[in-house]
Amino acid sequence: MELFFRKSMIAVTGLFLCLFLIVHLSANCILLLPEEVARGLYNSYSTTLRENPLIKIVAYALYLSILLHVVYALLVSLRNKKAKPTKYAVNRSSENSTWASQNMGLLGAFILLFIVVHLANFWARIKLGMGDVVGTDALGNVDVYAVTSSLFHNIYYVIFYSFLMIPLGFHLHHGLKSAFKTLGFYHKAGLRLVAKIALIYAVIMSVGFGIIPLIVYFK
Amino acid sequence: MKVAFRIWRQDNPNEKGGFKEYQVDNLNADMSFLEALDHLNELLVLRNEKVVAFEYDCREGICGQCGVFINGRAHGPHDNVTTCQLHMRSFQDGETIVIEPWRAKSFPVIKDLIVDRSAFDRIIEQGGYISAKTGTAPEANAIPIGKEISDRAMDAAACIGCGACVATCKNSSAALFTSAKINHLNLLPQGQPEAYRRVIEMTAQMAKEGFGHCTFTGACEVECPEGISITNIAEMNARYFKAKIFS
Structure with missing residues (x-):
């Protein structure tokens, strides 16, 4: 039972997070517009999100998904470590599998680090009111654009935000492909299509999220 | 053909075990990998040493007995093959070949390269x-x-x-x-x-x-x-x- 339940939980929460990333990246694209358009649009969008009760439910589902994804991944890793107490003196695993598939835990740890910093940068400041007070724009909306823009004009944060999208891409590629198999999708041609979609999806997410801080920095 | 076999030796399930290296000469590139191990064991018998324990049965690639980890791959360097169907021509003359038993908690080592499946x-x-x-x-x-x-x-x-x-x-x-x-x-x-x-x-x-x-x-x-x-x-x-x- 636990062999299936834990992996299924990782797959379901992972797929939900994959859907969330699409919405998140679409919204981030507003940052690519000229500042005068982007500021108003970005701030009114984030106000709509904060005030919509439906989005509140989705937000809680999101926090829960991240938490469950991490907890079950830890439980799975723990059992897996126990199942292989002795490692091989020589192991050429790169000849039979991808590096990403062998190191999902490490890639996930990088992403978790990213999420913690990301939440501290935005969620803690805007929703919890921690750190410097966030002002409002001309329309009276909380100026989330200013928070983003100032963050992406700090080269250290730009490097952090862009660089950590590389492990995200690898994690998403393997994760998306595997989630379908974990949940019992075994149609061969369908799985080949899923593999292609997973690659395209991972590239778009990784490059998309990774390039926006750079563009904002150099804009 | 001459190779060095670096083989996991372990007398029983409770012993710690460790690698031991053996230089083996006069091998033929067309020998199967198991024949090369047989050759090593014959040398060990002549030297009055304990032979290397490894499993085999059919030597035709259909019984599944001859599983060992060779140079970091299950059944050696090729994809989709059993150890008995692996030949010495897959290795370089003078190469060191590392041989380990299957590693898994559920497959405890019985002796040397033999595990309990x-x-x-x-x-x-x-x-x-x-x-x-x-x-x-x-x-x-x-x-x-x-x-x-x-x-x-x-x-x-x-x-x-x-x-x-x-x-x-x-x-x-x-x-x-x-x-x-x-x-x-x-x-x-x-x-x-x-x-x-x-x-x-x-x-x-x-x-x-x-x-x-x-x-x-x-x-x-x-x-x-x-x-x-x-x-x-x-x-x-x-x-x-x-x-x-x-x-």
Whole structure:
């Protein structure tokens, strides 16, 4: 039972997070517009999100998904470590599998680090009111654009935000492909299509999220 | 041809074990890998030393006994092959060849390169069979089976239970083996009476034996001598969910 339940939980929460990333990246694209358009649009969008009760439910589902994804991944890793107490003196695993598939835990740890910093940068400041007070724009909306823009004009944060999208891409590629198999999708041609979609999806997410801080920095 | 074998030596399951290196000369590139080990053991006998314990049976690539980890790969450097079908021509003259037993908590080392794979037998005992009436053999064509189903069942049935999937998996997952055994029977009409029970009980035993979770690295299907596809694992998952809902 636990062999299936834990992996299924990782797959379901992972797929939900994959859907969330699409919405998140679409919204981030507003940052690519000229500042005068982007500021108003970005701030009114984030106000709509904060005030919509439906989005509140989705937000809680999101926090829960991240938490469950991490907890079950830890439980799975723990059992897996126990199942292989002795490692091989020589192991050429790169000849039979991808590096990403062998190191999902490490890639996930990088992403978790990213999420913690990301939440501290935005969620803690805007929703919890921690750190410097966030002002409002001309329309009276909380100026989330200013928070983003100032963050992406700090080269250290730009490097952090862009660089950590590389492990995200690898994690998403393997994760998306595997989630379908974990949940019992075994149609061969369908799985080949899923593999292609997973690659395209991972590239778009990784490059998309990774390039926006750079563009904002150099804009 | 001359090589150095760096072999895991361990007298019994409780001993710590360690590597020992042996220089072996006068090998032929066309020798099978097991013949080269036989040659080493003959030298060890002449030197009054303990021979290296390793398993084999058919030496035809169909029994699944000769599983060892060679130079970081299950069954050696080639994909989809057993150790007995590996030849010394796959190695360089003067090369050091590292040979280790399968590593998994559920496959404890018995001696040197021999591991206890009875965990697989216990999985099979939970449902890797069909119930059939004894007596006269039934008419072979009494139950027609479509070509596509028969092909898929035969592909899964090809599993020889060598344990390379567990050995190469970083999680020591037995999902490829168990799924092949489940799908082979659950695909066929003869396997239907126990179909739900089979998937639930065989996977429960797989968990009880201490094997890890499948994380779909895909290493198992590359090392499997029979090329059992990893989609069998996805199919087993589907069968498990179906059994949980409908049984």
